[in-house]
Amino acid sequence: MSPRLSARGERTTLRSGAGRCAGCGRPLRHTFADLGMHPRSERLITTEQLDEMEPFFPLHIYVCDACWLVQRSPSAGTGEPDEEVAAAPPSEARIAHAHQYASQIVDRFALDARSFVIQAGSHNGYLLRNFVERDIHCLGIEAAPDLAAAAVEAGVPTLARPFREALAEELAASGRQADLLIANDVLPVADDLKDLLAGIERLLRPGGVAVLEFPDLLRLVEGNQFDIIDHRHTFYFSLTAARGVVERYGLRVFNAEELPAFGGTLRVHLCREADAAHPTDPAVARLIEREHEHGLTDLETYAGFEERVRSAKRQMLGFLIEAKQRGKHVVAYGDTGSGATLLNFCGVRTDFLDYAVDRSDQGYGKYTPGTRIPVVPLSRLRETRPDYVLILPRDRQDEIMSQHDYIRDWGGRFVVPIPGLRVYS
Ligand SMILES: [Zn+2]
Structure with missing residues (x-):
């Protein structure tokens, strides 16, 4: 040791x-x-x-x-989670990802009008809409009533209930098991893994497939993505850990892939343990081996993470101190979520950042959690012409830079703090 x-x-x-x-x-x-x-x-x-x-x-x-x-x-x-803020609309990147995802998955599992697709945590139906458009029968399950209502409004059948084993039992008992069960970003926020995974197992038709996506722990570790960590998330999964957990509940990972989306995403395909229709793809062993080679089954790898997080903090503070000493005007893009962890961990308040903007208007007139930086409308960027815009939502950084590239007109520059601070000229 x-x-x-x-x-x-x-x-x-x-x-x-x-x-x-x-x-x-x-x-x-x-x-x-x-x-x-x-x-x-x-x-x-x-x-x-x-x-x-x-x-x-x-x-x-x-x-x-x-x-x-x-x-x-x-x-x-x-x-307690704040449901009101959690209901922010999906980003353009997520909508585009959902569209591509649906096309791929329909082809891969030959889904058609006889198929039944269920999504746990279906938000406002932005993913399932793509199945509805293809005349594939589907059902969303969404705990937030306003999101479920918006989905129904958009033509996506949705139950306004949390995804639980008891609900899976009810649906299965009424013959509503799924050929495809989608549970993206549901595993990391589960408060009870047993309840979630037993529910998934119960809801699969014979030969049915569950597809789960979640942030890739390997990317989190190697990309220093500590800003993902917050109280909404209970778990951060490697494929190694995910496989171990699902096997305890009668499921088997039969395929897995790494996607570049949102800073690194793992997509895993699950079936019932003994389902002969889905032999395990060699990609699973390959990815598990890769995680092993990158140290995800070695305590020392995990022990080294915290020092890299501290180094990122020093880098960000070093940049901000220097910018302020030169009299520069620095603002943040991003009012909640990943930005909150970063700003609170670094202790960055209005001493460094004049204000924060975001694309959704629900933050206007309010203040960022903990750091209490005022949230103002996006139009303030043009009015105040800041020298630096610190981009906090890493998964939207390309979208943000292209939508607001006008800041270059007055010599403004974008700054991205993770994995290491980078100033874009
Ligand atoms: Zn354990």
Whole structure:
């Protein structure tokens, strides 16, 4: 064991309250990243709340040294999610990804008018709409009532309920099992893996397939993407960890691929364990081997992450201090989500950033969580002509740069903080 790990071991011994791994039940003993105390990343502060206290919760992420599942401490508080802000519209990149995804998957599994597609966490139906357009029977399951209503309005049949094993039972009992079950970005935010995975298993028709997408832990580690980490996410999956977890609930990963989308995404295809219709593709073993080669089954890899996160913080602060000393005007693009973790971890407030803008208007007149930077309309960019625009939502950075390339007219430049700070001229 290296000195670093011994040092970390001492600290984690003190934190024996971390609890047990949600994947395999063994005690969690190793820190992956301790980002300190953070507010809920989606909760904007109103003017009335400015004089009030704001709840902060530990953002301490562990890695299980038995099944390699990276997870938040199950015993730490997280507060209640703010459903209002979580209902932000999908970005153009996500809509385009959904369109491409649907075409690929329809071809791959030869779906037609006799097929039945279910999506868990179907948002406002922006993905399922592509199946409806192809006359494929589908059903969305979405816990947020306003999103479910918007989906129905757009012609996508949707149940306004959370995806649970009990609901899967109900649907299966009424003969509504799926040929294709889509559960993108559902696994990382699951509060109960057993309930989710048992529900998926129950809802598959014989020969049916579940397709799951989630951020790729390998990309998170290598790309230093600590800004993904927040209280909305319970888990951060490698294929190695995902395969181990799904196998405990009667499912088998029969195919997997890495996609460049959103900074690195894993797409895994699941079927029932004994389903002979879907032999396991060699790509699964290949990707698992690749994760092993890149150190995802070695504690030392995880132990090195925190130092890289701190280095990114120093880089960002170094840039901001220098810019302010030169009298530069710096603003942020992005008011919640990934930006909140980054700004709070770095302690960047109005001492560095004059304001924040975002494409959705729900933040106007409010303040960023924790850091309390005023959120103003996008038009302020043209009015105040900032020298630097710090882009916080990494998955939208190309979209943001092309939509606002007019800042170059007055010599403005875009800055992207992760994986390492980069100024675009
Ligand atoms: Zn485990």
